[in-house]
Amino acid sequence: MAFPGSKRRRRVALAAAAWSLLLAACEAPPPPPDCPRTNLVEDADRVVRFAGSGRDITGECVFTEGKVAIDMKLRIEAARGQALEGGSAPLGYFVAIVGPDGSVRARKEFETEVPFQGRTRSAIIEELEPEIPLAEGERADYYTVYVGLLLSHDELDYNRRQRR
Numbered sequence: 001m002a003f004p005g006s007k008r009r010r011r012v013a014l015a016a017a018a019w020s021l022l023l024a025a026c027e028a029p030p031p032p033p034d035c036p037r038t039n040l041v042e043d044a045d046r047v048v049r050f051a052g053s054g055r056d057i058t059g060e061c062v063f064t065e066g067k068v069a070i071d072m073k074l075r076i077e078a079a080r081g082q083a084l085e086g087g088s089a090p091l092g093y094f095v096a097i098v099g100p101d102g103s104v105r106a107r108k109e110f111e112t113e114v115p116f117q118g119r120t121r122s123a124i125i126e127e128l129e130p131e132i133p134l135a136e137g138e139r140a141d142y143y144t145v146y147v148g149l150l151l152s153h154d155e156l157d158y159n160r161r162q163r164r
Contacts, residue, residue, distance in 0.1 A: 070145060076124050100143065
């Protein structure tokens with residue numbers, strides 16, 4: 001015995017089931033892996049010579065087989081102090097990569113200058129691209145990239161006293 005409209009209902013049910021299977025087969029791609037953390041080194045994030053703060057780090061990761069490259073932009077801000085002679089302030093800083101076990105895997109020093117051109121405050125952007133080799137199963141977010149200014153012992157001691 002047939003019921004009126006049952007063939008139509010079966011077709012609708014079959015079409016809905018086929019549509020569900022089709023949607024299940026179209027999964028979204030997995031999200032990209034996380035980047036390593038980036039931090040400023042406490043007490044090496046400013047210098048009294050011209051009170052640079054250097055607090056802005058931006059960037060993105062580029063993953064390739066077996067490594068991650070960090071396209072990093074470091075903004076260094078400075079205020080001209082009384083001790084500065086000339087129109088620009090020389091500045092040294094470092095970038096260090098710390099592994100999952102807390103050991104320093106790489107460290108590199110850089111030299112730059114902050115030009116003032118008659119102003120009392122100025123800022124520059126340094127572009128860097130540190131690379132981290134990744135072992136099988138290792139994730140980039142297991143690592144931390146630290147940035148700090150190269151300071152003398154007196155400058156570092158001064159910064160530490162100011163924090164207290």
